[in-house]
Amino acid sequence: TEKIKAEGVEDIVLSLDRLGLRDQLCSLSRMRALALKNTFRPFGYPAISFITNGSVDTQAAHAVAMICKYSSIVVLDTAEPYAFLPxxxxxxxxxxxPQKPVQVEPKVYAIGEPDANSPVMFTTNFSLTYYTVESDVEASRVPSYILVVDTEGTSVLTAYSGDKLNEKTVADAMAKHNVEKLVKHRxxxxxxxxxxxxGKLEEATNWEIMxxxxxxxxxSKYLHEVWK
Known part of the structure; x- marks a missing residue:
C-alpha cells in the first residue's frame, strides 16, 4: 500500500483473496490490531470481502461474521432482501x-384493538423496558394503551432516581398525546x-392511579384480575 500511495493513489481498499472464512477472520483481526497499535500502518485501510459460495443463508451468516470482524465492505452473490436484514x-x-440507550418513540401505542374502556398504562422509552411490557400486554390478550414517557432512554427505576420520571413528566406526556380523549374512564x-x-401523580392528573x-x-394476571 505504501508504494501505491507513493504513486498518488489515496483511495485504497484491501482485499484478502482465496482465503477460507476462518483465515479471513483471523487475518482481518490481525490487520486491524497491527494498524491500530501503529505496528504496521499500511494495514490502516478499509477491507473488502467477497462471499460467493454457499446458500443464501450461509452467505448471510458469513457476511455478519465479516462485518463483526472489521470488513468494511462485504460483497455477496445474492440479491435476496431477507439476506441483508441480519x-x-x-x-x-x-x-x-454505547453511551446512548436504544430508545422507542415517546407516544401512545395501541396494543390489540383497544377501545374507550381499555386500560391505560405508562412506561419509559428505554427500548428493552418498552418491548418487555408490550410483549406481556400482548400475551394477556387484553387490548390496552401504553403511554411511553420520554425519559431519555432510561429504565423506570433509573429514570425515577434521576428525576426524569415524575408526576410532571407523566402528566405532560398524557396531555401532549391526548390520552384523556382515548378512553372514557380516568x-x-x-x-x-x-x-x-x-399520590403526587393523582394530584397532577386528577386520574385514579392504580x-x-x-x-x-x-x-397478564393483573389485567385479568385487578383491572376493572
Whole structure:
C-alpha cells in the first residue's frame, strides 16, 4: 500500500483473496490490531470481502461474521432482501453509541384493538423496558394503551432516581398525546416499582392511579384480575 500511495493513489481498499472464512477472520483481526497499535500502518485501510459460495443463508451468516470482524465492505452473490436484514442489524448494533440507550418513540401505542374502556398504562422509552411490557400486554390478550414517557432512554427505576420520571413528566406526556380523549374512564396503571409517586401523580392528573405489578410477567394476571 505504501508504494501505491507513493504513486498518488489515496483511495485504497484491501482485499484478502482465496482465503477460507476462518483465515479471513483471523487475518482481518490481525490487520486491524497491527494498524491500530501503529505496528504496521499500511494495514490502516478499509477491507473488502467477497462471499460467493454457499446458500443464501450461509452467505448471510458469513457476511455478519465479516462485518463483526472489521470488513468494511462485504460483497455477496445474492440479491435476496431477507439476506441483508441480519447484516444491517449487526452493523447498526456495532456502530451505535454505547453511551446512548436504544430508545422507542415517546407516544401512545395501541396494543390489540383497544377501545374507550381499555386500560391505560405508562412506561419509559428505554427500548428493552418498552418491548418487555408490550410483549406481556400482548400475551394477556387484553387490548390496552401504553403511554411511553420520554425519559431519555432510561429504565423506570433509573429514570425515577434521576428525576426524569415524575408526576410532571407523566402528566405532560398524557396531555401532549391526548390520552384523556382515548378512553372514557380516568384510571392509569403505573409500574409497581414507582408506587411511591402515585399520590403526587393523582394530584397532577386528577386520574385514579392504580399501582401495577413490579414484574412484567405478572401483567397478564393483573389485567385479568385487578383491572376493572
Amino acid at each position: 447484516m444491517l442489524t449487526a452493523a447498526m448494533n456495532i456502530f451505535s453509541d 384510571k392509569l396503571i403505573i409500574p409497581g416499582y414507582v408506587a411511591v409517586m402515585s 399501582v401495577g405489578p413490579r414484574e412484567c410477567s405478572m401483567l
